Amino acid sequence: MHIILVMLIMLMTGCEQKADLPESQTEEQQSVPQKSKSIQMISRVNTDSIPILMYHSIGLNDRSTLFVPPKVFNKQMEHLKNAGYHTMTFKDLINWKTEEVIPDKPILITFDDGYLDNFTIVYPILKRLQMKATIFVTSDFIGFPNHLNWGQIKEMEQSGCIEIGVHTRHHLDLTKNNPLQLVDEVWGAKQRLEKRLGHPMIAFAYPSGKFNHKVVEAVKRAGFEFAVTTQPGYAVKKQGFLTLHRVRISRGQSMDAFIREFP
Ligand SMILES: [Zn+2]
Incomplete structure (x- = not known):
């Protein structure tokens, strides 16, 4: 029994194995009695805000507030892990969108711009x-100085820990942007990444958080x-x-x- 629980917990929380939550839920229902620890880890009621x-x-780089020092970042991640948060990718977040099971204490961690230190x-x-x-x-900056290259991106993707999203071409x-540029920046970047990485891109981030109705329409x-802004706060469906x-x-x-923010 203990081994089954450990395996289920690994499936639902680790990143080396790509878990499909609804399937593991089915396996779990078949093999684990209802009051097990692993059932407490997932919530049937959808979390309203993530x-x-x-x-x-x-x-x-102490000149920019966009840089978080490595030691601080490490402590933040260790805290989230110890506090029982479960990191999700946008692929996992499809279950939230479709009202299916998602892990308890869900959280997404995102990085914009594709800097080299995201790999190192x-x-x-x-x-x-x-x-x-x-x-x-940003698809056309891949391989530029201080940015990720294709090899690093592929290696991270293959680990299952890192999901790649789209942050336009330039x-x-x-x-x-005029309408043609807009399509090129949004759809063009998606195409480039999909061709090189061999699978669909499902998540987008607006550069500098700038968007309007036309931009959202192009993303759609x-x-x-999914697309994310820089508007502050938790993600809720009504956004x-x-x-x-x-x-x-x-x-x-x-x-x-x-x-205090993430107890
Ligand atoms: Zn950016």
Whole structure:
């Protein structure tokens, strides 16, 4: 029995094995009595609001609030793990959208822009802790100095810890693009990433959080399931799945404040 529980917990929380929650729920119902620990880990009632954390670079640049120091980031991730949070990708979040089972204490961790330190610093920490995250990459900056390259992106994806999302082709203000540019930046970036990575891209992040009705329409037409903004707060369904809010984590935030926010 103990082995079965451990296996189920690994399936639902780790990132090395890609779990399909509804299926593991079925297996669980067949093999584990109802009052088991693993059943407490998942909630049938959908969590109304989910924190989607927004990071950019994990490094040592004290001129920008977009940089969170590696030691601080490591402590934050260890805290989330110890406090029982379950990291989800946007692929996992489909279950939230379709009113199916999602893990208890769900959280998404996202990184914008595809900086190199997402591979050198973030990825080893998440792999060690068996936590998942999504990196929104700007497709035409892949391989640029201080940015991820294709090899690193593929390696991270294959680990199951990292999901790749789309952050346009050139990180422009989409509200200022003409209709052709808009399609090229949104759909064009999706196409490029899908061709190179060999699977659909389902999540999008608006560069600098800038969007309007036309931009959201372009994201919808490109076929994304989810898009995230920089509007502050937890994600709730009534925001719309293409304009979900995020919680910005900045370098000035103390560990105490982080723990208070995510107890
Ligand atoms: Zn960005």
